[in-house]
Amino acid sequence: MNLKEKYTELLIHIGFSTNEIQKNWFDLEKAYSNKSRHYHNLTHIKDMIFSFETYLDKLQKPNEILFSIFYHDYIYNSRKKDNELKSAQYALSVLPENISFDRQLVFDTICATQQHQHNAIEDINWLIDFDLKILARDWEDYQVYFEQIRKEYRIYPDLLYKPGRAKALKHFLENESIFQTDEFRNLYEEKARMNIQKEIKLLS
Template identity: 30%
Template sequence: MKRDELWEEAARVVRGDVRGLLSVREDLERRWSQPHRGYHDLRHLDEVLRALAELRPSAIENDRDWAGAVLAAWFHDAVYDVETPADNERLSSQLARTALSGSGVDRRVVDLTCSLVEASQTHEVSETTGPQAAFHDADLWILGAPTERFDGYCDDVRREYASVPDDAFATGRSAILRPFLERGSVYRTDHARRRWEASARDNLGRELDRLARRS
């Protein structure tokens, strides 16, 4: 399913104001299309949604949790400013709460959506099934992507931070990526570990080696 179809499916589940939710989606599409985005753009949103759909049968049991995960995908990088990256998830969560509550979405779905968005800041999730685990793994699908796509992702992130000198970027980026290799598993769900784990470890190792040569 395409991104707009998944949004419409989620909107039917949450039963909010149809016109209000359409306006929310249009605003989100504008945000995801901002010119300063290199990786965190509509392509990333589509990849997260496709990964969620792949994980849905084994990790998400009910329609409300599925709707919350879909909405979280749409909102999780809605605010993306490389100058203040520590605030992106908090501000994206605030945007989700305001927009969804204002469109009459059930508070339980709003709370779930916001918790998923906020968890994407640290990617620290203990669950191995359910919406938290599924959204965590879908957002990190790119780490286990085919080599060409992963390398393109690395280039896209570097373009977003083009103003940062190579050595500073390499140090900061390594600090973000290395902890994923230090975990027992990059992913939380059984499906993602079977399908994406080995590739993710190969990709991360290769990128960390490249970053080490720049620092």
Template identity: 35%
Template sequence: MENEPLIDDALKTELSALYAAGDRHYHGLAHIEAMLALASDYRGEFGDPEAVEAAIWFHDAIYDSRAKDNEARSADLAEEKLEGRVDAERLKRIGAMILATAAHQLPPFDDAAAARDASLFLDMDLSILGAAPDAFDAYERAVRREYDWVEEPMWRAGRRAVLKTFLARPHLFHTQEFRQRFEPQARLNIARSLEALTVDRG
């Protein structure tokens, strides 16, 4: 158990197949790879880098834009696939990080290192908000395609509500590193998106 990686090549192949589904325009393998690249940048900051990597791989493994329980089902899948590879406490931490992506609120970890890992993990997941304008716009279009079953007025109202919730937070990101690196651009991107969503097309 100690010597084999949490996410071995067989598991990567299995999860990659889920992320390659045709209805995933943003929540696909490119999103996972972008998060893994950021995790590599901050690897020295993690208390448990492998647990963070596992949370990255599993956090969107189950994704249905019509469902409300994707995070819970993804956490369940992680528990099922990682059982026997990892001790119960570590598995619980991985599951809590995955569940936290539903509302992007930190899990109530007592352990400072675990809380720090979760903070960085959640910030990596939202880093697209602070991407360059072209990349952010591509992300917005991709998410819209994932919700192509939602009629435009309903989409605009729902998306505005989500973005306003983010803007109302004192900070979009939990860690100082990500606030410095992504927050100013993220606020500009979100404000621009809200403006576009508010313009009447009719």
């Protein structure tokens, strides 16, 4: 899958001009290719779009969800706690004023990736699950994932990072379920919980 082609196709459909699309793609690619990004990069976006395409027929507003996937980690700074809000605000700033597009859904969807909690809007639940599917990978891939996350937080010593990471992981386990859709719960819940429990043991 060519991400630039997918992005271009989406923006043409939304109503962007060719020049706008080229500029926005340049900005997007630059943001996600920053050297400080080891996990939250274009590979992560590509993985989410694979899930998006797999479950496309489940979505009420697929264009808004796809747009949200492209922009949900646009702003990413491991020292900040408002990345999702800033990414949502930026995503809206990119959208032309004169198009028919559910801006509120885009804003709410991107903000929902901060807490990953069940939402009344099912499209948002699908995107949350696409975002968290990494948690249910085979252990070798899951190890690569958490090592990449550690690199993104390398400014913090183990003394700070390990308890912080463990707390975030335990938060997932304390929820009734990690995944928000029945499909993902049935397929991935057990595996994700096993992976998280193993990582927590390594952090202690």
